[in-house]
Amino acid sequence: MAITSVKNLKEFSTANERFEGAHLLCPGCAHSMIVRELMNATDDNLVIATNTGCLEVSTAVYPYTSWDTSWIHIGFENAATAASGAEAMYKARKRKGTLKDPDAPVKFVAFGGDGSTYDIGFQWLSGAVERGHDFTYICLDNENYANTGGQRSSATPVGAHTSTAQAGRVSYGKKQKKKDMVAIMAAHGAPYVAQLAPNKWKSMAKGFQKALETEGPCFINTVSACTTEWKFDPKDTIHITDLATDSLMFPIYEIINGRELNILYRPKNVIPVEEYLAAQGRYKHLFKPENRHVIEQIQKDVDEFWEYLQRREEAKV
Amino acid sequence: MAEKMDLQSTEVWDGNYAAAQALRQAQVDVVAAYPITPSTPIVENYGNFVANGYVDGEFVMVESEHAAMSGCVGAAAAGGRVATATSSQGFALMVEVLYQASGMRLPIVLTVVNRALASPLNVRGDHGDMYLGRDSGWIQLDAFNAQEAYDLTLMAFKIGEDINVRLPVMVHQDGFITSHTAQNIHPLSDDEAYAFVGDYKPVDEMLDFSRPVTYGAQTEEDWHFEHKAKQHRALMDSYVVIDRVFEEFEKKTGRKYKRLETYMMEDAEVAIVALGTTVETAILAAKQLREEEGIKAGIVAPRTFRPFPFNEIREALAGLKCVAAMDRSCPMGAMGALYNEVNGALASIPADQRPLMTNFIYGLGGRDFSVKEAKRIFREQKGHADVGYITTPIQQFSGLRGPKLGFYEVKRS
Numbered sequence: 038m039a040i041t042s043v044k045n046l047k048e049f050s051t052a053n054e055r056f057e058g059a060h061l062l063c064p065g066c067a068h069s070m071i072v073r074e075l076m077n078a079t080d081d082n083l084v085i086a087t088n089t090g091c092l093e094v095s096t097a098v099y100p101y102t103s104w105d106t107s108w109i110h111i112g113f114e115n116a117a118t119a120a121s122g123a124e125a126m127y128k129a130r131k132r133k134g135t136l137k138d139p140d141a142p143v144k145f146v147a148f149g150g151d152g153s154t155y156d157i158g159f160q161w162l163s164g165a166v167e168r169g170h171d172f173t174y175i176c177l178d179n180e181n182y183a184n185t186g187g188q189r190s191s192a193t194p195v196g197a198h199t200s201t202a203q204a205g206r207v208s209y210g211k212k213q214k215k216k217d218m219v220a221i222m223a224a225h226g227a228p229y230v231a232q233l234a235p236n237k238w239k240s241m242a243k244g245f246q247k248a249l250e251t252e253g254p255c256f257i258n259t260v261s262a263c264t265t266e267w268k269f270d271p272k273d274t275i276h277i278t279d280l281a282t283d284s285l286m287f288p289i290y291e292i293i294n295g296r297e298l299n300i301l302y303r304p305k306n307v308i309p310v311e312e313y314l315a316a317q318g319r320y321k322h323l324f325k326p327e328n329r330h331v332i333e334q335i336q337k338d339v340d341e342f343w344e345y346l347q348r349r350e351e352a353k354v
Numbered sequence: 355m356a357e358k359m360d361l362q363s364t365e366v367w368d369g370n371y372a373a374a375q376a377l378r379q380a381q382v383d384v385v386a387a388y389p390i391t392p393s394t395p396i397v398e399n400y401g402n403f404v405a406n407g408y409v410d411g412e413f414v415m416v417e418s419e420h421a422a423m424s425g426c427v428g429a430a431a432a433g434g435r436v437a438t439a440t441s442s443q444g445f446a447l448m449v450e451v452l453y454q455a456s457g458m459r460l461p462i463v464l465t466v467v468n469r470a471l472a473s474p475l476n477v478r479g480d481h482g483d484m485y486l487g488r489d490s491g492w493i494q495l496d497a498f499n500a501q502e503a504y505d506l507t508l509m510a511f512k513i514g515e516d517i518n519v520r521l522p523v524m525v526h527q528d529g530f531i532t533s534h535t536a537q538n539i540h541p542l543s544d545d546e547a548y549a550f551v552g553d554y555k556p557v558d559e560m561l562d563f564s565r566p567v568t569y570g571a572q573t574e575e576d577w578h579f580e581h582k583a584k585q586h587r588a589l590m591d592s593y594v595v596i597d598r599v600f601e602e603f604e605k606k607t608g609r610k611y612k613r614l615e616t617y618m619m620e621d622a623e624v625a626i627v628a629l630g631t632t633v634e635t636a637i638l639a640a641k642q643l644r645e646e647e648g649i650k651a652g653i654v655a656p657r658t659f660r661p662f663p664f665n666e667i668r669e670a671l672a673g674l675k676c677v678a679a680m681d682r683s684c685p686m687g688a689m690g691a692l693y694n695e696v697n698g699a700l701a702s703i704p705a706d707q708r709p710l711m712t713n714f715i716y717g718l719g720g721r722d723f724s725v726k727e728a729k730r731i732f733r734e735q736k737g738h739a740d741v742g743y744i745t746t747p748i749q750q751f752s753g754l755r756g757p758k759l760g761f762y763e764v765k766r767s
Contacts, residue, residue: 086428099577107560109431109557110570111454118416119642123560124399125412129383130434130561133410135554137562158447161424179422264441314764 043257049238051191052077060103062097065264065271068092068177070235072148074118075175075204076106080244083107084127088153092177092287100109114158120172130199144249145172151192152182155216166225166254173248173255173291176218187266193218194286196331196336199266202323209331214338222256223292229255231291231301236278240289240301247291260287268318269340280313285343290350298349310336356381356410368532368655369500369532373439373465373525375397378408378508379547382463383434383554384670386414386425390444391477393467410695411435418453419444423462423644425507430460433559433605435511438464441529442469445483449490455590456491457585458569461514462522465507466490468692469529470631470719479529479571481682483755484659485691491627493523493592494659498615498633505609507543507738510553516595519559521588524657528630530720533636542607550606586647589661615655624710624735625671627696628656628680632716632723634759636680639728651732656692667699674709675739678731681751682717689713689749710738716752727752 049268055076062069068091076083087093087215096103097323111119125210131137149158149166152292154176160173162174168324181199182188194215198204202211222232229251233241241259248255281287282302311332314320323331359378360429365374374396376387380413397415404413411434416422422438430436439447445466457464471482487494494507495510497503506525527533542550558567573581593613600611602672617637626636634654653679654670656663671677679697681690688694693713700708714731717723733751738744748762 084432094507094572097568097571099571099573099581102571104566104568106566107563108566108568109428110561111424111427112450115421115451118421118424119428119431121414121416122384122430123423123432125384125386125425126409126429126434126436128433129410129412130432133383135383135434135556137564141563143561160417161421164421168414168416183446193605263659 067261086116088116088149089113090150121170284313370395372504384429433556452490476719616664621651676735
C-alpha cells in the first residue's frame, strides 16, 4: 500500500516497497530515502530513468538490481530524454492498442544528481520539459560530483571545499554561487516545480504526489545530504538536513505554473548558517579568521533569498 | 488508424523521400529526431505524413541528435518500433548513445545520409560519419541509390527486430548524390510493405509491469567482457537473418540483394572495392573498359559494412591480380579502413592467389568521383597486374588538387 494519506512515519515505513534495501549507496546517504519516498508515494506503475551517478552505479550492478519496477539508465545526461522517449512510446502504443495492460496507470520519473541535472544533462532536461512530456524529474542534489570523488558542480555552494575547487592556503573553496535551478525550471513554465527535503518527509511525500498527479513535466530539487563528501557522521544525515532547512540554506517551497510560489516550511526558530556550516567538514576552513567573511556573505545571501521568496509568496507571483 | 497513401507502381522520389516513405510504411511507433543537412528532408517529409494523418505513432522533435538517439533508446526499451535519421555532426553527437543502444540490444533503425565531418565544416557527402559508426555495434546496410535506400530501410526493421538479432540497424545513403537526386522508384503498396515488415514484437519491454526489467546495468571486469562478446557474436551471426530477409524481399519484389555485391567478377583480373554511389560509377567505368580496352574489370561492394562480409570478400577476390580499395573517408595516419579490412580478409588465402592491393582516398567533402577517374584507377591496377608489383605508392589520393600525395612504396628486389 502506498501513502494515500500521509499521517505518520509508521505508516510510511510499512508502505509499498519497490526499491530493495540491498544496494551499494553509502551508509547514511539520503538518496535511498528520497527514492523510497517517491516510490511509496504512488500505487501506479512506474517507469524510472536514472542518469549516471551515485544512485545508478549503486542500484543496478549486474546481475543484481534494486529496482522492482521498470528502470533504465543510458548515460550521464539523458534520463529526462529516456523518460520522454518511453512516455512517447506509451502514448503511441495506447493509441494503437498494443499495450499489455492498457488501463493500468503509468507514471514516468527521471532521477539525476546535481551533476547530471545542473551541469552535463541541463540541455536534455530543458528540452524534455519544453516538449511537455508527462513526467516528473527529481534531482538528488548533494551539491557535488559525489560518484567520482567529490568534484565541484554548479550546485556546489560558495565556500565549500571540493576536489576541483579546493580550500587551500590562498583559496576558501568554491567562489561561484549555486545555480538557481528551481527558478530556471519554473521559467520553463513547468506546471509544478518544488524544492523538498527528506527530513520534512510529509511535505516531500505530498510534493511527490502532486508532481505525479500533475499532467505535464514537473521538476523537484531535493536536498540529499552526502555523508562522504560533506563530511559528517553517517548517523547524522537527517540532523544535517534539519540544519539545512532550519538555517534556510535549503528553503522548502513550490512554484505552480511558474507563477505561484508557496513556502512549504517555515522554521519556528531560524538558526544561523554558521551552525549548519560548522557541522560539516567541507566548510571547516571557513572558520579560520581570514575566511570568516565568507560565512558572513553566505548568511547575507541566505537572508536575501528568504526575503525574496517571502515577497514572491506574499505578492502571489 | 493511420490513413493509407495511394502510391503508383513507379514514383519519382529522391533518397530522402524514399527513406521517409519506408519509415511511414513501417508505421514506426516513435520517431525522435533532430534535423541536419542533408538528411533534414527525411524528418520534414515524415513530419508532413504526421500532420496529414498518415502516421499513428509519436513524432518527438528533440533538441539535439544526442537527445534524438536517447529518446529512441527510451522508446525502444518501452517496447515498440523506433526510428530516426541523421548525418555528419549529428551522427557524431549521437555516437555515445549509438553504443548504448546496441549494448542494450534495442532494434532502432537509423537512416544515415552520409556527409563529411568537420573541420573544415562541409555539408557534402563522404563516408566519415559512416566510418565513425563502424565499431558501434550496429548493423550497417549501404544503399548505392534511392531505390536501395527505400528497400533497405524496410528490410532494416525486419532484420533488426528479428528475435535472433535484436540489434539496431543503420541504412546509409550518400549525401546529395542519393539523398537529393530524384529517380524512378518502385515502392510496395502500404499493405504489402507493412505485411513484409510485420508487427513489432516487444521483448523485455518496460511497459509490461508484470515482469519488471532493468536496462543499462553496470558491469565491470567481472561481466563486461562476456556482454560485449555476446553482442559481437549476435552481430557476426546476424548474416543468417540478413540473408533470409534479402531472400524474402527478392521473392516479393524481384529485387536481389547480397551481403557482398559483385559486378562483372566472373572473369575479372582487376577490381575496385567501394561503398555507396561510387559503386555505380565504377560499374559504368568497368563496362566501358571491357568494351573499349578489353580490361577485365570488376567491382566488389559490401552491402553490409557491418557485419563485414569477410568470407565473401575472400572468395570474391581470391585469384585476382590487383585490387584497389576505395575509401571515401580520410584515415588520418593509417591506411583506409576498407583497405585494411579487405586486406585482412585476403591475408588468410594462399600467397599465390592473393591479389596486389592498393588504397585510394577519394571524394572527401563531396569532391566528384568521375567515370573517367574510375577508368584511370582500373587501368593503373591493370598496369600493376601486368608487371607483377605495385608501381605507385600503395596509398594514393584521387581527385586531390595540387601535387600528388601518396604513401608507402613497394621495394623491388
